[in-house]
Amino acid sequence: MGFYAITALINGITSSILGPLVYLKNRKRFTNKLFALFCLSVAIWSYAYFLWQISSTEFFALFWCRVLMAGAIFIPIFYLHFILSWVQKTKEKKKYLIFGYLIFIFFFFSNFTSLFVNNVSPKLVFSFWPNPGILYHPFLVLWIFYAVYIIYFLIKELRTAIGILRSQLRYILIGTIVGVVGGMTNYFLWYDIPIPPLGNWTSTFYVAIISYAIVKYRLMDIRVAIGKTAVYIFSFATVVGFGLLLAFLNNLLANPFPYYIVFPFVTFFGALIFKPCLKLYEKLASRYFYYTFYSHQKVLGELGEKLTSVLELGKLTSLIADTLIKTMKLDKTGVLLREPKTGDYRIQKIIGFKEENGISLVRDNFLTAYLQRTRKPVVYEELGLAIRDIKDKTEKEKLEDLRANMKRIEAKLCLPLFRENEIMGMIVLGRKLSGEPYSKQDIQLLTALSNQASIALENANLYAQVQDLSQNLQKKVDEQTEEIRRAYEVEKKARKELERLDKAKSQFMLATQHHLRTPLTSMQGYLDLILQGSFGKIINKKVKEKLIRFKTSTKNLINIVEEILNISQFQLGRKVVSFESNVPIEPILEEIISELMPEAEKKGIYLKLEKPEKLPKIRADAPKLKMAIFNIIDNAIKYTEKGGVTVKLEVTDSNLRILTKDTGIGIGKEQVKNLFDKLFERGEKAQKLFTTGRGIGLFIASKIIQAHHGKIWAESEGPGKGSTFYIELPINQ
Amino acid sequence: MKKRILLIEDDREIIDIYTISLQDIAKFKVEAIRYGFEALEWIKKVKKGKAKKPDLVLLDLILPDMNGLDILKEMKKVKETKNIPVFILTNYSSSQLRALGFKLGSEEYLTKTKYPPSKLIALIKERLKEK
Numbered sequence: 001m002g003f004y005a006i007t008a009l010i011n012g013i014t015s016s017i018l019g020p021l022v023y024l025k026n027r028k029r030f031t032n033k034l035f036a037l038f039c040l041s042v043a044i045w046s047y048a049y050f051l052w053q054i055s056s057t058e059f060f061a062l063f064w065c066r067v068l069m070a071g072a073i074f075i076p077i078f079y080l081h082f083i084l085s086w087v088q089k090t091k092e093k094k095k096y097l098i099f100g101y102l103i104f105i106f107f108f109f110s111n112f113t114s115l116f117v118n119n120v121s122p123k124l125v126f127s128f129w130p131n132p133g134i135l136y137h138p139f140l141v142l143w144i145f146y147a148v149y150i151i152y153f154l155i156k157e158l159r160t161a162i163g164i165l166r167s168q169l170r171y172i173l174i175g176t177i178v179g180v181v182g183g184m185t186n187y188f189l190w191y192d193i194p195i196p197p198l199g200n201w202t203s204t205f206y207v208a209i210i211s212y213a214i215v216k217y218r219l220m221d222i223r224v225a226i227g228k229t230a231v232y233i234f235s236f237a238t239v240v241g242f243g244l245l246l247a248f249l250n251n252l253l254a255n256p257f258p259y260y261i262v263f264p265f266v267t268f269f270g271a272l273i274f275k276p277c278l279k280l281y282e283k284l285a286s287r288y289f290y291y292t293f294y295s296h297q298k299v300l301g302e303l304g305e306k307l308t309s310v311l312e313l314g315k316l317t318s319l320i321a322d323t324l325i326k327t328m329k330l331d332k333t334g335v336l337l338r339e340p341k342t343g344d345y346r347i348q349k350i351i352g353f354k355e356e357n358g359i360s361l362v363r364d365n366f367l368t369a370y371l372q373r374t375r376k377p378v379v380y381e382e383l384g385l386a387i388r389d390i391k392d393k394t395e396k397e398k399l400e401d402l403r404a405n406m407k408r409i410e411a412k413l414c415l416p417l418f419r420e421n422e423i424m425g426m427i428v429l430g431r432k433l434s435g436e437p438y439s440k441q442d443i444q445l446l447t448a449l450s451n452q453a454s455i456a457l458e459n460a461n462l463y464a465q466v467q468d469l470s471q472n473l474q475k476k477v478d479e480q481t482e483e484i485r486r487a488y489e490v491e492k493k494a495r496k497e498l499e500r501l502d503k504a505k506s507q508f509m510l511a512t513q514h515h516l517r518t519p520l521t522s523m524q525g526y527l528d529l530i531l532q533g534s535f536g537k538i539i540n541k542k543v544k545e546k547l548i549r550f551k552t553s554t555k556n557l558i559n560i561v562e563e564i565l566n567i568s569q570f571q572l573g574r575k576v577v578s579f580e581s582n583v584p585i586e587p588i589l590e591e592i593i594s595e596l597m598p599e600a601e602k603k604g605i606y607l608k609l610e611k612p613e614k615l616p617k618i619r620a621d622a623p624k625l626k627m628a629i630f631n632i633i634d635n636a637i638k639y640t641e642k643g644g645v646t647v648k649l650e651v652t653d654s655n656l657r658i659l660t661k662d663t664g665i666g667i668g669k670e671q672v673k674n675l676f677d678k679l680f681e682r683g684e685k686a687q688k689l690f691t692t693g694r695g696i697g698l699f700i701a702s703k704i705i706q707a708h709h710g711k712i713w714a715e716s717e718g719p720g721k722g723s724t725f726y727i728e729l730p731i732n733q
Numbered sequence: 734m735k736k737r738i739l740l741i742e743d744d745r746e747i748i749d750i751y752t753i754s755l756q757d758i759a760k761f762k763v764e765a766i767r768y769g770f771e772a773l774e775w776i777k778k779v780k781k782g783k784a785k786k787p788d789l790v791l792l793d794l795i796l797p798d799m800n801g802l803d804i805l806k807e808m809k810k811v812k813e814t815k816n817i818p819v820f821i822l823t824n825y826s827s828s829q830l831r832a833l834g835f836k837l838g839s840e841e842y843l844t845k846t847k848y849p850p851s852k853l854i855a856l857i858k859e860r861l862k863e864k
Contacts (some may be wrong), residue, residue: 525746528850562826
């Protein structure tokens with residue numbers, strides 16, 4: 001088995017593994033299918049190449065040559081189609097594909113005739129080397145054309161590619177150049193040019209480069225599959241190796257245990273240690289190669305779901321930062337939120353970064369404005385390209401500053417968080433521990449995650465505001481409650497004080513009444529008894545006269561005291577009246593008339609009462625009402641020198657009216673207004689007529705009538721023309 | 734037969750004035766009680782038949798040991814005293830006290846200064862005549 005056979009076999013094996021892995025990674029993705037087809041072509045070519053190399057007869061050599069060409073024919077078109085599909089330019093280059101497929105299908109069918117591969121013959125060290133048929137020549141031209149075109153296309157794409165794609169394309173290009181150049185060394189001998197296919201081994205190199213791109217730059221993203229496969233292979237190898245070791249030891253010790261015991265034991269033991277081996281190798285791969293055996297898409301997808309259930313801001317930002325750093329194996333991460341009103345950023349969670357470094361990114365508003373405008377993450381690797389493309393000098397400088405800053409603080413990605421088209425914050429990520437750049441898929445996933453995170457953070461913000469509000473509200477409610485309670489206490493105290501005061505007033509009134517009336521009662525009583533002769537007859541007329549005057553003065557004093565006590569009650573706001581229902585008014589008036597008649601007769605004036613037959617009963621405080629009416633009639637008598645006083649009762653629908661009409665001195669217009677005031681100034685004539693009058697009686701009468709919900713007023717045509725006093729009392733109260 | 738007047742009053746001068754008036758002028762038989770507890774004991778005695786019922790009671794509101802309205806209440810509770818006419822005779826011209834007095838069963842509420850002995854005697858005679 002020669003070198004060329006071995007290299008062909010290796011190519012075949014690697015293609016056979018790579019193709020299915022890529023296909024199984026995503027069966028629905030057309031790019032993956034195309035890569036699998038390409039790998040199939042390479043595998044057919046490689047295995048057939050191997051078999052051709054080990055063929056011992058011309059027949060089989062020719063056969064396998066034709067088989068390997070069958071694979072080789074489709075290599076360029078499948079590869080071109082794969083590249084175009086990968087960079088999403090299939091439609092653009094459709095004509096190349098259609099033409100390519102048509103022509104290479106034609107060549108495929110012609111491959112099994114001598115028109116394509118004519119025959120085989122010994123060339124250099126090879127026993128059987130194929131000779132071209134007539135159709136081989138155009139095929140070769142087209143094959144080279146497509147190979148060169150692929151390289152040209154890849155170079156063109158590399159110029160405009162950014163980020164991870166750029167790195168991937170770089171390696172694809174290198175691999176393609178190496179593979180094409182190496183593979184083309186196969187064609188010299190077809191035309192008897194004595195150059196052996198030394199470059200054949202570069203196909204292996206090409207496979208290695210592609211594998212490297214897969215591993216390092218997530219090409220075809222089958223890292224996880226490769227990793228898992230490797231771990232399983234190692235685990236299986238360990239179990240088998242251990243089993244073989246036991247069997248070897250048994251053999252070495254001259255078979256102390258028969259095979260029917262050793263075999264089941266080894267099998268059982270192997271099954272037992274397989275899983276622990278698997279876990280061990282997974283752990284090692286994770287630690288030393290930063291392999292994650294779970295797709296971080298899945299973890300981040302799960303994170304998105306978890307985000308919706310966390311409302312507390314601190315927990316939420318921790319969840320985001322912790323999950324990102326663990327899943328994507330990062331060295332640093334930070335979550336910053338922006339105050340909508342001030343635009344200032346606050347660090348919510350930071351791992352690995354220094355606080356001042358995190359804030360340095362947003363110190364000026366450039367990054368915020370840039371993210372607001374571009375609406376996509378800022379990737380450190382791509383900033384160079386962005387700087388190259390910008391025309392504006394100021395912006396160019398700003399971007400350069402940003403790039404320098406990101407480099408300084410070792411930030412590799414700034415992911416914006418949007419709320420209603422406004423930036424509400426950002427997630428800053430450091431580098432991956434594996435050293436890999438962020439792939440297109442990473443960025444897509446992070447962008448999707450950032451949308452969910454924005455919503456979750458907004459909800460957490462609102463929740464915090466509601467919490468704050470409710471706490472404030474609770475505080476305000478508590479404060480208000482406390483205020484109300486304090487106000488209530490104050491009011492309660494005030495009420496108690498008022499009650500006490502009221503009680504004190506009552507007590508004062510009662511005490512005053514008692515202390516004033518008691519001696520007066522004695523004075524009046526004893527005078528009465530003396531004048532009645534209870535202590536012996538009064539012989540001396542002068543003494544008797546003086547005693548009568550004494551009695552009169554005492555009576556006056558009693559009247560003054562009564563008036564003062566009555567006013568005091570009104571002044572102190574005491575409840576002066578105590579109503580009774582169905583009080584008849586005639587007896588009250590008849591009593592008053594009876595009491596005042598002597599005085600009227602003494603003055604030689606009349607005093608008469610006119611009343612209708614039926615009079616309604618009213619709700620009144622009889623003694624107080626009597627006092628009020630008494631004062632009015634008494635006044636009328638006092639200020640009448642000739643003629644007399646008529647007391648008339650009238651009934652309307654709702655009122656009982658008591659008129660006291662006199663033919664007395666009358667009242668001036670100005671005095672009528674103030675008649676019922678406490679400090680009413682009596683006219684000169686009134687003062688002369690009733691020198692001891694104080695004008696308080698009318699005040700007391702008006703208060704009593706008001707307390708009865710009635711009205712009292714006076715009318716007079718003027719001095720010397722008499723006056724009429726009206727008292728109106730409601731019938732139905 | 735002379736009418737009996739019970740005067741429940743603590744002031745000695747008032748007792749003196751009213752006793753002289755009612756006895757000497759009106760020719761009533763007057764008995765005076767100065768303390769509330771004495772009045773209550775009197776009620777018990779009347780109940781047991783150990784004291785004579787008066788024809789009328791003149792009741793002051795403020796006594797040294799209790800107020801007159803409590804005595805009035807007690808009188809109205811006892812069968813033997815509840816129908817004895819009671820005139821409250823007081824220095825207090827409170828409408829509330831007046832209303833309360835009537836509510837508890839007094840027949841008159843008289844202020845002392847307004848009802849000197851002569852006027853009081855006329856009122857008592859009027860009342861006892863009806864009786």
